[in-house]
Amino acid sequence: MKTLTTPRPSAAAAPVPATPRRRRRPARTAAVWILVGPYTAFLVVFGLAPAGYALWTSFVDNGSFTGGRDWATVFEDYRLGDAAANVATYLLLWLPILLLTVLSLAFTLHARPGRTTSALQLVYYLPGAVTGSAAALLWLFMVSPDSSPFSPLLKLMDIQSATDALSGGSVIAVLTVMGVAVHAGGWIVVLYGALNALPKDVLEAAQVDGASAWRTMWHVKLPMVRTYVAFVLISSFASGSQVFVEPTVLSTGAPGQISPTWSLNQLAYTYATQDGDFGKAAALSLAMLAVGVLAAWIVITRTRMYATDSSDSR
Amino acid sequence: MTALSRGARALFLLGAAVFFGLPLLWLLLAPTRTADDLTTGSPLGFGSLGNVGDAWSHLMSYNDGQITLWIGNSIIYAAASVAVSLLLCVPAGYALAKHDFAGRRALLTLSIVTMILPPAALVLPLYLEMSALNLTGTVWSVILPLSFYPFGVYLAFLHFQANLPDSLLDAGRVDGASELRLFWSVAVPLARPAIALIAFFGFVRCWTDFFLPFVMLSDDRTFTLQLGLMSLLQSTGAVNNSSGFADLDIHQPEAALAGLVACAPLLIGFVLAQRFLRTGLLAGAEKG
Numbered sequence: 001m002k003t004l005t006t007p008r009p010s011a012a013a014a015p016v017p018a019t020p021r022r023r024r025r026p027a028r029t030a031a032v033w034i035l036v037g038p039y040t041a042f043l044v045v046f047g048l049a050p051a052g053y054a055l056w057t058s059f060v061d062n063g064s065f066t067g068g069r070d071w072a073t074v075f076e077d078y079r080l081g082d083a084a085a086n087v088a089t090y091l092l093l094w095l096p097i098l099l100l101t102v103l104s105l106a107f108t109l110h111a112r113p114g115r116t117t118s119a120l121q122l123v124y125y126l127p128g129a130v131t132g133s134a135a136a137l138l139w140l141f142m143v144s145p146d147s148s149p150f151s152p153l154l155k156l157m158d159i160q161s162a163t164d165a166l167s168g169g170s171v172i173a174v175l176t177v178m179g180v181a182v183h184a185g186g187w188i189v190v191l192y193g194a195l196n197a198l199p200k201d202v203l204e205a206a207q208v209d210g211a212s213a214w215r216t217m218w219h220v221k222l223p224m225v226r227t228y229v230a231f232v233l234i235s236s237f238a239s240g241s242q243v244f245v246e247p248t249v250l251s252t253g254a255p256g257q258i259s260p261t262w263s264l265n266q267l268a269y270t271y272a273t274q275d276g277d278f279g280k281a282a283a284l285s286l287a288m289l290a291v292g293v294l295a296a297w298i299v300i301t302r303t304r305m306y307a308t309d310s311s312d313s314r
Numbered sequence: 315m316t317a318l319s320r321g322a323r324a325l326f327l328l329g330a331a332v333f334f335g336l337p338l339l340w341l342l343l344a345p346t347r348t349a350d351d352l353t354t355g356s357p358l359g360f361g362s363l364g365n366v367g368d369a370w371s372h373l374m375s376y377n378d379g380q381i382t383l384w385i386g387n388s389i390i391y392a393a394a395s396v397a398v399s400l401l402l403c404v405p406a407g408y409a410l411a412k413h414d415f416a417g418r419r420a421l422l423t424l425s426i427v428t429m430i431l432p433p434a435a436l437v438l439p440l441y442l443e444m445s446a447l448n449l450t451g452t453v454w455s456v457i458l459p460l461s462f463y464p465f466g467v468y469l470a471f472l473h474f475q476a477n478l479p480d481s482l483l484d485a486g487r488v489d490g491a492s493e494l495r496l497f498w499s500v501a502v503p504l505a506r507p508a509i510a511l512i513a514f515f516g517f518v519r520c521w522t523d524f525f526l527p528f529v530m531l532s533d534d535r536t537f538t539l540q541l542g543l544m545s546l547l548q549s550t551g552a553v554n555n556s557s558g559f560a561d562l563d564i565h566q567p568e569a570a571l572a573g574l575v576a577c578a579p580l581l582i583g584f585v586l587a588q589r590f591l592r593t594g595l596l597a598g599a600e601k602g
Contacts, residue, residue, distance in 0.1 A: 281442070
């Protein structure tokens with residue numbers, strides 16, 4: 001399979017240059033709303049309304065205003081500190097390692113494109129297909145010295161059983177390795193595509209000037225794809241802060257080792273299902289939703305996703 | 315490039331390939347082996363295809379073949395969600411790209427915000443809403459939220475904006491075609507490859523989703539394969555000998571086979587769609 005030779009300039013890095021302002025037809029309102037109406041209804045019902053309803057629930061109980069009581073109880077919960085610390089540690093470990101893996105592999109692949117490069121990209125990409133509970137299942141096996149192909153490595157680290165690997169602080173290490181395996185491949189493909197889309201003359205000019213491969217990477221290529229790097233970083237931050245599935249499923253392999261309120265989302269889930277306290281669940285999930293919206297907003301402004309829409313770009 | 319740096323490069327790429335590839339290779343080989351062989355034999359041996367058949371029949375004996383029910387559920391939920399989301403997002407993407415109307419910009423902004431939002435962020439608020447509407451536990455509580463797919467709208471929008479010339483639509487208008495007819499008879503047929511791509515991404519999303527069905531569904535007859543896999547692990551002790559029922563023949567090879575079944579459509583899909591996935595069109599933007 002051939003590598004991409006005429007890559008499409010990507011939306012984020014190189015916004016489509018605004019075509020001379022094309023006049024859209026004045027709306028034929030009925031027809032337009034038949035086209036966008038159903039989607040708009042879904043956007044309202046499944047995008048905006050849940051957030052609004054959660055806000056209502058966090059302040060109103062059985063028709064009476066509760067003030068900030070639910071919010072206050074959540075912020076006083078002793079489990080919140082633990083969960084926040086877990087998620088923060090996970091992000092601190094996972095994000096730099098993920099970014100480093102993605103950058104180093106994409107740049108190394110791009111230094112010498114060829115058929116091997118395509119094959120390797122697929123190998124890096126495929127673990128992304130094993131997600132959710134299948135991924136947790138797979139990594140339970142990978143950290144069990146009995147069955148794991150990595151068992152020499154595990155024995156080196158003095159891990160005798162899956163329970164060992166999932167006890168105490170090492171849960172975070174397992175989650176990090178798992179998270180890198182699942183997420184890196186997709187981003188490598190994205191970043192490699194971005195590198196391919198860079199104008200050839202700039203790279204050649206650097207070569208003519210005698211820049212080493214390392215200098216070219218550091219001073220020419222990296223600055224040109226930095227919007228992508230920001231995109232990877234911020235959206236991974238947002239999704240990592242919502243971690244839920246992995247600790248939930250991993251805990252089935254080593255019962256008692258991972259707390260059911262290990263992550264913030266797990267804690268919010270516990271409020272809603274175990275305690276039946278929707279007010280607290282709503283307050284906590286809104287706080288996390290705010291983090292997500294903030295990250296989304298930074299992505300949009302940093303990467304100028306809007307600029308893909310020619311008429312709104314100015 | 316010097317021989318040394320070439321060697322270092324190859325070593326680095328190969329090391330990464332081992333890290334990414336080995337778990338997958340293990341998963342492919344595990345169902346061919348017996349539980350004993352998995353713990354005592356070499357980590358990457360090949361057993362026999364007969365063992366795969368045995369493992370499958372053991373899986374089928376779990377709650378009278380409940381796994382086929384889960385596979386069926388997963389297919390129904392994913393197919394219904396993808397179908398509805400296509401009906402919603404292709405026309406919306408077209409209208410946003412080709413028409414000007416009040417609220418257009420707000421709709422576009424909100425779509426991009428919700429598209430970048432991690433999917434898990436909205437799950438609990440959705441649960442509260444669904445529970446207020448008495449819909450939790452029903453298939454609708456999974457299918458309808460999954461049908462809301464802003465990334466699909468964004469892809470359709472980008473496609474129509476870049477690839478559908480206005481002159482073509484104007485020609486149709488001169489011929490007296492209505493706006494809806496233009497969409498159906500001109501835009502949609504030309505956009506078939508883009509629609510297929512949106513459907514593929516949407517399918518991947520629905521098939522792998524865990525948190526939403528996990529929160530919405532409580533009856534294991536309505537479970538998706540992803541949920542079923544977890545309840546299978548919990549109740550059989552396939553990966554943890556201290557819990558579960560020893561009389562069930564569900565051990566590591568069966569668990570690995572179930573895991574493989576859960577991701578098989580995606581593995582196949584990824585290999586087939588590889589060419590599309592490379593176009594660098596922020597293909598990863600929808601990943602969670």
